[in-house]
Amino acid sequence: MSELGLTIKEIKKSYNGKVVLNDCSFVFDRGKTHVIIGPNGSGKSTLLRISALLEYPDEGKVIYHDDYKTFEDNVELYRRITLVFPKGGLFNITVFKNAAYGLKLRRINKGEVEKKVEDALRDVGLWEKRNQNALTLSTGEGQRLALARAMVLNPDVLFLDEPTASLDPRNTSIIEEIISNIKRRYMPTIIMVTHNMFQAQRLADSVIFVYEGQIVDGGPGNKFFENPTDERAYKFITGQMVY
Amino acid sequence: MDSIISGFVKAFSLIFHLDKELLGIIFLSLKVSGLALIIAAAIGLPFGAIIGLRRFYGRDLIISVLNTFMGLPPVVVGLSLYLILSRSGPLGFMGLLYTPSAMATAQSILAFPIVASLCHSAIVSVDPIIKQASVTLGATPLQVTITIMKEARYGIMSGVIAAFGRVMAEVGAILIVGGNIAGYTRVMTTTIALETDKGNFELALALGIVLLAISLMINMVLHYVQKLGVRTK
16 A cells, blocks of 8 residues: 655635635545536646646645745656656657666666566557557546556656546546556545546545635545535536536 | 750769769768768757757747848858968968868868757657656656657757768858869869869769769668658557
8 A cells, every 4th residue: 555645734826816726624534535626617637737846836845745845956856756747748659668767767777677568568458559659548548558557656746637538438447447447456545637527436535525625625525416515516416516 | 955965874874984173072071061960960959959958048039040041151161261371360370271170170160050040949849748757767867868868859850961061062162271282172062063164064064963963862861860750640
């Protein structure tokens, strides 16, 4: 199970004077899947990117293991966390080399790299396409590869930014199955943004509801969806919110 | 008309019989332009990479100057270098004027803005998510830079090939600093100019045909590289 704890404290972020996040605090339990939901433009992805140290907050702290890490000097930390983007962020090289990228950066020996990459690509059904250029894959295959690339690193914290956005139901179901396998096998802390309520219900151990830059509700997955305490969260999950 | 036909016949004869003088001139041209390209790439690629990857004060001005210098008139480069390398110039003591080294220097000055500018363009056209993806996968700043350079490789290669095409066809600058000395600084373009002046069309035509063939080959390679880049996007 993940050994890396993550806490965000009083995070504030603005872009061009517009407040995107305001006073967001949360303790992410280790080894759990936390799903961030909320209307478009509520600040979900910004919260994820700040937690993943891809952006600086204007105020507040992102704490890993009680150490405040900044973007410049956290390469060591980045070897323990990783993020899957909404659209892959795949490199213009073969499927195999994409999956092996993170391992090669860590100077893992060739035999181990080959073994881990083969296992991961077989898990996501892309072993047969290992010599194909990654940019020629379909969107669904690309997301599977992005997950395999993250999976081989066995991260303590795995960030997923709308991993099934623009995918059809079949591919969405495949991606969810892969995420469930990662949960079962490696038990990382997963922090995921989605706008798919059903997906959130299927995958979340814990839900965080973000509204206008603030965490206004949340809790254990089933409990939250059955009985949200905040009226805005209730309206959102029942489809009554107009935004 | 007869003289043109006879010129072509003699030119092809020189090519097919691998005329010694012709081969020597071709070899020297490739040597000078190859050396110029190595120098331009060694300086231009890191330079292009820095302005492509970093944000600093004066960056926009440097990019504008580079783009302007892509169309630098060769004779101006030749004249400036001549003044620097001539006996009374600041680097006159090096005795480089009228040597292949001076010619390679002139060509590398012409090639540098092309290499640097196209390298910069190739790097800035890489999707910003690539940088973030490599960071989140654990890359150090140096590894991120290498990854971005690899992503931009087809654009960078196109720049290097385009620069080679430019210097191979160049005549003004090398004529001024090389002097067109037979067997020493006489290259394809300067020989064509000289032989045409003298009315000896056979050698000029033969070299023109070879130059065209080389130019065609460069463009075919360039097209292939560009196609490779498009195919995988």
